[in-house]
Amino acid sequence: MANTNPNLKTPSDLARNETKSVADALNSALADCFALYLKTKNFHWHVSGPHFRDYHLLLDDQAAQIFAVTDAIAERVRKTGNTTLRSIGDVARHQxxxxxxxxxxxxEAMLAELRDDNxxxxxxxxAVKDAAEEAKDNATSGIVDEWTDQAETRAWFLFEASRKI
Structure with a gap:
Protein backbone atom coordinates (compact mmCIF):
# COMPACT_ATOMS: atom_id res chain seq x y z
CA MET A 1 0.00 0.00 0.00
CA ALA A 2 2.65 2.50 -0.94
CA ASN A 3 1.56 6.11 -0.95
CA THR A 4 1.68 7.26 -4.55
CA ASN A 5 -0.63 10.26 -4.10
CA PRO A 6 1.39 13.46 -3.60
CA ASN A 7 -1.59 14.96 -1.73
CA LEU A 8 -1.07 12.39 1.05
CA LYS A 9 2.69 12.78 1.32
CA THR A 10 3.79 12.88 4.96
CA PRO A 11 7.21 14.16 6.04
CA SER A 12 9.44 11.48 7.53
CA ASP A 13 13.16 11.00 8.03
CA LEU A 14 12.73 7.25 7.51
CA ALA A 15 13.61 5.66 4.18
CA ARG A 16 10.51 5.16 2.01
CA ASN A 17 11.23 1.51 1.16
CA GLU A 18 11.78 0.70 4.85
CA THR A 19 8.57 2.41 5.96
CA LYS A 20 6.71 0.42 3.29
CA SER A 21 7.56 -2.85 5.04
CA VAL A 22 6.54 -1.37 8.40
CA ALA A 23 3.28 -0.09 6.88
CA ASP A 24 2.57 -3.50 5.36
CA ALA A 25 3.03 -5.16 8.76
CA LEU A 26 0.92 -2.47 10.46
CA ASN A 27 -1.86 -2.82 7.88
CA SER A 28 -1.90 -6.58 8.38
CA ALA A 29 -2.17 -6.07 12.15
CA LEU A 30 -4.85 -3.44 11.58
CA ALA A 31 -6.89 -5.87 9.48
CA ASP A 32 -6.55 -8.49 12.21
CA CYS A 33 -7.66 -5.95 14.82
CA PHE A 34 -10.80 -5.15 12.84
CA ALA A 35 -11.54 -8.86 12.30
CA LEU A 36 -10.97 -9.59 15.99
CA TYR A 37 -13.04 -6.58 17.05
CA LEU A 38 -16.03 -7.69 14.97
CA LYS A 39 -15.72 -11.30 16.12
CA THR A 40 -15.50 -10.19 19.75
CA LYS A 41 -18.61 -8.02 19.33
CA ASN A 42 -20.40 -10.89 17.56
CA PHE A 43 -19.69 -13.19 20.50
CA HIS A 44 -20.63 -10.41 22.94
CA TRP A 45 -24.01 -10.08 21.22
CA HIS A 46 -24.63 -13.84 21.03
CA VAL A 47 -23.20 -15.27 24.25
CA SER A 48 -25.68 -17.19 26.39
CA GLY A 49 -25.71 -19.45 29.41
CA PRO A 50 -25.09 -19.31 33.14
CA HIS A 51 -22.07 -16.97 32.83
CA PHE A 52 -23.86 -14.61 30.45
CA ARG A 53 -23.32 -11.41 32.42
CA ASP A 54 -19.63 -12.03 33.12
CA TYR A 55 -18.82 -13.05 29.54
CA HIS A 56 -21.00 -10.32 28.02
CA LEU A 57 -19.17 -7.62 30.01
CA LEU A 58 -15.72 -9.17 29.47
CA LEU A 59 -16.20 -9.32 25.70
CA ASP A 60 -17.55 -5.77 25.56
CA ASP A 61 -14.52 -4.48 27.47
CA GLN A 62 -12.16 -6.40 25.22
CA ALA A 63 -13.88 -5.20 22.04
CA ALA A 64 -13.55 -1.59 23.18
CA GLN A 65 -9.84 -2.08 23.87
CA ILE A 66 -9.27 -3.68 20.45
CA PHE A 67 -11.19 -0.93 18.65
CA ALA A 68 -9.18 1.77 20.45
CA VAL A 69 -5.95 0.32 19.03
CA THR A 70 -7.17 0.56 15.43
CA ASP A 71 -6.86 4.33 15.28
CA ALA A 72 -3.36 4.31 16.74
CA ILE A 73 -2.25 1.70 14.20
CA ALA A 74 -3.74 3.56 11.23
CA GLU A 75 -2.25 6.86 12.36
CA ARG A 76 1.16 5.21 12.71
CA VAL A 77 0.90 4.06 9.08
CA ARG A 78 0.10 7.63 7.99
CA LYS A 79 2.87 9.16 10.13
CA THR A 80 5.39 7.03 8.24
CA GLY A 81 4.12 8.47 4.95
CA ASN A 82 2.12 5.44 3.84
CA THR A 83 -1.50 4.59 3.11
CA THR A 84 -3.72 2.57 5.39
CA LEU A 85 -6.72 0.30 4.87
CA ARG A 86 -9.76 1.91 3.28
CA SER A 87 -12.67 -0.54 3.37
CA ILE A 88 -14.14 -3.78 4.69
CA GLY A 89 -12.90 -5.42 1.48
CA ASP A 90 -9.40 -4.12 2.18
CA VAL A 91 -9.60 -5.57 5.69
CA ALA A 92 -10.73 -8.93 4.27
CA ARG A 93 -7.79 -9.00 1.84
CA HIS A 94 -5.26 -8.43 4.65
CA GLN A 95 -6.68 -10.25 7.68
CA GLU A 108 -16.52 -22.06 26.06
CA ALA A 109 -15.75 -22.28 22.34
CA MET A 110 -16.13 -18.51 22.00
CA LEU A 111 -13.59 -17.86 24.74
CA ALA A 112 -11.15 -20.42 23.35
CA GLU A 113 -11.39 -19.03 19.82
CA LEU A 114 -10.92 -15.45 20.98
CA ARG A 115 -7.97 -16.51 23.16
CA ASP A 116 -6.29 -18.12 20.15
CA ASP A 117 -7.11 -15.12 17.96
CA ASN A 118 -5.57 -12.71 20.46
CA ALA A 127 6.02 -8.95 12.89
CA VAL A 128 5.39 -5.20 13.21
CA LYS A 129 8.09 -4.99 15.89
CA ASP A 130 10.61 -6.83 13.69
CA ALA A 131 9.86 -4.62 10.66
CA ALA A 132 10.02 -1.45 12.75
CA GLU A 133 13.35 -2.35 14.30
CA GLU A 134 14.82 -3.23 10.92
CA ALA A 135 13.63 0.16 9.59
CA LYS A 136 14.96 1.96 12.69
CA ASP A 137 11.40 3.17 13.31
CA ASN A 138 11.73 3.68 17.07
CA ALA A 139 8.25 5.12 17.53
CA THR A 140 6.49 2.12 16.00
CA SER A 141 8.82 -0.28 17.77
CA GLY A 142 8.00 1.32 21.11
CA ILE A 143 4.24 1.65 20.76
CA VAL A 144 3.70 -1.91 19.51
CA ASP A 145 4.93 -3.24 22.85
CA GLU A 146 1.81 -1.84 24.56
CA TRP A 147 -0.47 -3.37 21.93
CA THR A 148 1.26 -6.72 22.40
CA ASP A 149 0.84 -6.55 26.16
CA GLN A 150 -2.88 -5.74 25.79
CA ALA A 151 -3.44 -8.71 23.47
CA GLU A 152 -1.53 -11.03 25.80
CA THR A 153 -3.64 -9.78 28.73
CA ARG A 154 -6.86 -10.41 26.79
CA ALA A 155 -5.69 -13.95 25.96
CA TRP A 156 -4.85 -14.54 29.61
CA PHE A 157 -8.27 -13.30 30.81
CA LEU A 158 -10.05 -15.48 28.23
CA PHE A 159 -7.98 -18.48 29.32
CA GLU A 160 -8.70 -17.91 33.01
CA ALA A 161 -12.42 -17.25 32.41
CA SER A 162 -12.76 -20.59 30.63
CA ARG A 163 -10.73 -22.76 33.04
CA LYS A 164 -12.43 -25.71 34.65
CA ILE A 165 -10.78 -26.06 38.07
Whole structure:
Protein backbone atom coordinates (compact mmCIF):
# COMPACT_ATOMS: atom_id res chain seq x y z
CA MET A 1 0.00 0.00 0.00
CA ALA A 2 2.65 2.50 -0.94
CA ASN A 3 1.56 6.11 -0.95
CA THR A 4 1.68 7.26 -4.55
CA ASN A 5 -0.63 10.26 -4.10
CA PRO A 6 1.39 13.46 -3.60
CA ASN A 7 -1.59 14.96 -1.73
CA LEU A 8 -1.07 12.39 1.05
CA LYS A 9 2.69 12.78 1.32
CA THR A 10 3.79 12.88 4.96
CA PRO A 11 7.21 14.16 6.04
CA SER A 12 9.44 11.48 7.53
CA ASP A 13 13.16 11.00 8.03
CA LEU A 14 12.73 7.25 7.51
CA ALA A 15 13.61 5.66 4.18
CA ARG A 16 10.51 5.16 2.01
CA ASN A 17 11.23 1.51 1.16
CA GLU A 18 11.78 0.70 4.85
CA THR A 19 8.57 2.41 5.96
CA LYS A 20 6.71 0.42 3.29
CA SER A 21 7.56 -2.85 5.04
CA VAL A 22 6.54 -1.37 8.40
CA ALA A 23 3.28 -0.09 6.88
CA ASP A 24 2.57 -3.50 5.36
CA ALA A 25 3.03 -5.16 8.76
CA LEU A 26 0.92 -2.47 10.46
CA ASN A 27 -1.86 -2.82 7.88
CA SER A 28 -1.90 -6.58 8.38
CA ALA A 29 -2.17 -6.07 12.15
CA LEU A 30 -4.85 -3.44 11.58
CA ALA A 31 -6.89 -5.87 9.48
CA ASP A 32 -6.55 -8.49 12.21
CA CYS A 33 -7.66 -5.95 14.82
CA PHE A 34 -10.80 -5.15 12.84
CA ALA A 35 -11.54 -8.86 12.30
CA LEU A 36 -10.97 -9.59 15.99
CA TYR A 37 -13.04 -6.58 17.05
CA LEU A 38 -16.03 -7.69 14.97
CA LYS A 39 -15.72 -11.30 16.12
CA THR A 40 -15.50 -10.19 19.75
CA LYS A 41 -18.61 -8.02 19.33
CA ASN A 42 -20.40 -10.89 17.56
CA PHE A 43 -19.69 -13.19 20.50
CA HIS A 44 -20.63 -10.41 22.94
CA TRP A 45 -24.01 -10.08 21.22
CA HIS A 46 -24.63 -13.84 21.03
CA VAL A 47 -23.20 -15.27 24.25
CA SER A 48 -25.68 -17.19 26.39
CA GLY A 49 -25.71 -19.45 29.41
CA PRO A 50 -25.09 -19.31 33.14
CA HIS A 51 -22.07 -16.97 32.83
CA PHE A 52 -23.86 -14.61 30.45
CA ARG A 53 -23.32 -11.41 32.42
CA ASP A 54 -19.63 -12.03 33.12
CA TYR A 55 -18.82 -13.05 29.54
CA HIS A 56 -21.00 -10.32 28.02
CA LEU A 57 -19.17 -7.62 30.01
CA LEU A 58 -15.72 -9.17 29.47
CA LEU A 59 -16.20 -9.32 25.70
CA ASP A 60 -17.55 -5.77 25.56
CA ASP A 61 -14.52 -4.48 27.47
CA GLN A 62 -12.16 -6.40 25.22
CA ALA A 63 -13.88 -5.20 22.04
CA ALA A 64 -13.55 -1.59 23.18
CA GLN A 65 -9.84 -2.08 23.87
CA ILE A 66 -9.27 -3.68 20.45
CA PHE A 67 -11.19 -0.93 18.65
CA ALA A 68 -9.18 1.77 20.45
CA VAL A 69 -5.95 0.32 19.03
CA THR A 70 -7.17 0.56 15.43
CA ASP A 71 -6.86 4.33 15.28
CA ALA A 72 -3.36 4.31 16.74
CA ILE A 73 -2.25 1.70 14.20
CA ALA A 74 -3.74 3.56 11.23
CA GLU A 75 -2.25 6.86 12.36
CA ARG A 76 1.16 5.21 12.71
CA VAL A 77 0.90 4.06 9.08
CA ARG A 78 0.10 7.63 7.99
CA LYS A 79 2.87 9.16 10.13
CA THR A 80 5.39 7.03 8.24
CA GLY A 81 4.12 8.47 4.95
CA ASN A 82 2.12 5.44 3.84
CA THR A 83 -1.50 4.59 3.11
CA THR A 84 -3.72 2.57 5.39
CA LEU A 85 -6.72 0.30 4.87
CA ARG A 86 -9.76 1.91 3.28
CA SER A 87 -12.67 -0.54 3.37
CA ILE A 88 -14.14 -3.78 4.69
CA GLY A 89 -12.90 -5.42 1.48
CA ASP A 90 -9.40 -4.12 2.18
CA VAL A 91 -9.60 -5.57 5.69
CA ALA A 92 -10.73 -8.93 4.27
CA ARG A 93 -7.79 -9.00 1.84
CA HIS A 94 -5.26 -8.43 4.65
CA GLN A 95 -6.68 -10.25 7.68
CA UNK A 96 -5.20 -13.51 8.92
CA UNK A 97 -7.74 -13.99 11.74
CA UNK A 98 -10.61 -16.08 10.42
CA UNK A 99 -14.23 -14.95 10.65
CA UNK A 100 -16.81 -17.01 12.52
CA UNK A 101 -20.24 -16.93 10.89
CA UNK A 102 -21.68 -19.91 12.78
CA UNK A 103 -25.31 -19.46 13.90
CA UNK A 104 -24.42 -20.68 17.41
CA UNK A 105 -21.12 -20.98 19.25
CA UNK A 106 -20.98 -22.39 22.78
CA UNK A 107 -19.58 -19.89 25.31
CA GLU A 108 -16.52 -22.06 26.06
CA ALA A 109 -15.75 -22.28 22.34
CA MET A 110 -16.13 -18.51 22.00
CA LEU A 111 -13.59 -17.86 24.74
CA ALA A 112 -11.15 -20.42 23.35
CA GLU A 113 -11.39 -19.03 19.82
CA LEU A 114 -10.92 -15.45 20.98
CA ARG A 115 -7.97 -16.51 23.16
CA ASP A 116 -6.29 -18.12 20.15
CA ASP A 117 -7.11 -15.12 17.96
CA ASN A 118 -5.57 -12.71 20.46
CA UNK A 119 -2.44 -14.85 20.45
CA UNK A 120 -2.46 -14.71 16.64
CA UNK A 121 -2.70 -10.92 16.94
CA UNK A 122 0.38 -11.03 19.18
CA UNK A 123 2.18 -12.75 16.28
CA UNK A 124 1.10 -9.90 13.98
CA UNK A 125 2.41 -7.36 16.47
CA UNK A 126 5.72 -9.20 16.69
CA ALA A 127 6.02 -8.95 12.89
CA VAL A 128 5.39 -5.20 13.21
CA LYS A 129 8.09 -4.99 15.89
CA ASP A 130 10.61 -6.83 13.69
CA ALA A 131 9.86 -4.62 10.66
CA ALA A 132 10.02 -1.45 12.75
CA GLU A 133 13.35 -2.35 14.30
CA GLU A 134 14.82 -3.23 10.92
CA ALA A 135 13.63 0.16 9.59
CA LYS A 136 14.96 1.96 12.69
CA ASP A 137 11.40 3.17 13.31
CA ASN A 138 11.73 3.68 17.07
CA ALA A 139 8.25 5.12 17.53
CA THR A 140 6.49 2.12 16.00
CA SER A 141 8.82 -0.28 17.77
CA GLY A 142 8.00 1.32 21.11
CA ILE A 143 4.24 1.65 20.76
CA VAL A 144 3.70 -1.91 19.51
CA ASP A 145 4.93 -3.24 22.85
CA GLU A 146 1.81 -1.84 24.56
CA TRP A 147 -0.47 -3.37 21.93
CA THR A 148 1.26 -6.72 22.40
CA ASP A 149 0.84 -6.55 26.16
CA GLN A 150 -2.88 -5.74 25.79
CA ALA A 151 -3.44 -8.71 23.47
CA GLU A 152 -1.53 -11.03 25.80
CA THR A 153 -3.64 -9.78 28.73
CA ARG A 154 -6.86 -10.41 26.79
CA ALA A 155 -5.69 -13.95 25.96
CA TRP A 156 -4.85 -14.54 29.61
CA PHE A 157 -8.27 -13.30 30.81
CA LEU A 158 -10.05 -15.48 28.23
CA PHE A 159 -7.98 -18.48 29.32
CA GLU A 160 -8.70 -17.91 33.01
CA ALA A 161 -12.42 -17.25 32.41
CA SER A 162 -12.76 -20.59 30.63
CA ARG A 163 -10.73 -22.76 33.04
CA LYS A 164 -12.43 -25.71 34.65
CA ILE A 165 -10.78 -26.06 38.07
Missing amino acids: TIKDNDQPFVAP LKLVESFR
